[in-house]
Amino acid sequence: MKAKATITFLFIIFTQLFQAQIDDKFYQPSKEMKPIDLKFENISTPVEKDTITAILLKPNTAKPKATILFFHGAAGNVSTYVFMIKPLVEAGFQVAMVDFQGYGKSTGTPTHLNVAADGQKFFDTMLNRKDIKNTKILIYGASLGSQVATHLAKNNKAKISGLVIDGGMSSFADIAAVFAPQFKNALAKMLASVYSAKEDIKATEGLPKLFMYSKNDNTVPFSQGEEMYKNAAEPKQFFEFTDDHLSAVTEKPADVVKAIEALIK
Numbered sequence: 001m002k003a004k005a006t007i008t009f010l011f012i013i014f015t016q017l018f019q020a021q022i023d024d025k026f027y028q029p030s031k032e033m034k035p036i037d038l039k040f041e042n043i044s045t046p047v048e049k050d051t052i053t054a055i056l057l058k059p060n061t062a063k064p065k066a067t068i069l070f071f072h073g074a075a076g077n078v079s080t081y082v083f084m085i086k087p088l089v090e091a092g093f094q095v096a097m098v099d100f101q102g103y104g105k106s107t108g109t110p111t112h113l114n115v116a117a118d119g120q121k122f123f124d125t126m127l128n129r130k131d132i133k134n135t136k137i138l139i140y141g142a143s144l145g146s147q148v149a150t151h152l153a154k155n156n157k158a159k160i161s162g163l164v165i166d167g168g169m170s171s172f173a174d175i176a177a178v179f180a181p182q183f184k185n186a187l188a189k190m191l192a193s194v195y196s197a198k199e200d201i202k203a204t205e206g207l208p209k210l211f212m213y214s215k216n217d218n219t220v221p222f223s224q225g226e227e228m229y230k231n232a233a234e235p236k237q238f239f240e241f242t243d244d245h246l247s248a249v250t251e252k253p254a255d256v257v258k259a260i261e262a263l264i265k
Contacts, residue, residue: 026144026172027074027110029103034079038089042105043096045125050108052118054078054098057089058131064094066136066161066264069126069152071119072097073143073167073246077104081142084166084246087253088260094135098122112147112172112194119148123156136161136264141197142246143167143220144175146228150197153204162208162263167217167246170224171196178221198224198231205233208263212239212248212256219245237262 036055043054055078058064068088072081078097085095100115101108108114126132137160141149146168153163169175172194177184201209209232213225229238239259243251 025176026112027102027115028076029099029110030076030080031104033077033104034082036079036082038082038086043125044105045122047101047108047114047118047121050101051106052098052100052108052122053105054096054122056094056096057082057085058094059089059092061092064135065092065261066094066138067126067132068093068095068138068140068164068260069123070095070097070140071142071145071149071152072099073145079104081246084142084249085140087249087257091257091261093138093260094131096122096126096132115148116151116195119152120155123152127159138162138164138260138263140164140166141168144169147172147195147197150200150204151195153207154200157204157207160207162210162260163204164210164212164260164263165197165201165225165228166212166248167214167220168197168211168225168228169220170198170227174198174224175220198227201228201232206235209236210239210259210263211236212241212259214241214243214245214247216242217245 038057040055040057043056045052070085072078077099089095099106100110100118102110139149139153139160146165153160211225211229213222215222237259241248241251249256
């Protein structure tokens with residue numbers, strides 16, 4: 001019995017260590033903040049023993065068209081992705097961009113589970129602000145940020161006006177299998193309990209959705225965008241462009257703004 005208990009204990013420890021390694025492969029945070037050439041407000045939100053930080057960028061209008069809660073990709077921090085939201089701010093949207101644990105000025109270490117919990121905490125905090133609570137809310141997930149964005153949209157559907165998925169992978173397991181196809185089955189089993197955008201999107205019926213993908217994307221296969229779109233109920237729109245990953249806004253800024261504006265009309 002003692003030997004059996006020891007083996008069970010070692011198995012649990014091994015599983016936890018392997019899961020930590022899987023988390024570590026997905027997140028590549030940076031502490032180096034690039035210059036941000038827009039006016040913004042720094043925001044800090046406590047989460048247990050750590051703090052997640054965000055920036056809020058406001059347009060030069062009396063009232064914003066809507067508030068966009070932006071969840072960025074695996075690498076960098078909020079400053080890395082300002083180029084994606086600049087045309088939106090200039091078009092009259094206010095945008096809140098969050099750095100999860102370990103990114104930018106946020107403390108802690110990102111994992112699939114704490115990113116999801118932190119996302120909900122950030123969402124609740126933003127919706128309680130006076131300058132946000134009376135505006136329409138859009139959730140925007142870029143690349144890896146699509147996972148938490150879709151998860152939040154599923155769990156807060158009645159509180160938001162639309163969801164934008166920009167170059168988002170269909171699931172953690174699917175994107176991992178692209179880079180390690182020999183471990184596809186093992187990865188699928190290991191990540192089976194983690195939230196999945198391609199499954200969560202099925203529970204967003206009635207919510208306007210915009211999917212932006214390129215067939216020339218060298219990071220996320222176009223087929224994952226097609227699967228996401230197929231799994232989503234109406235209303236939905238598929239926006240196709242030709243440049244690489246997350247380049248829709250640099251290739252077709254006016255068209256991207258127009259497509260996002262359509263979500264709130």
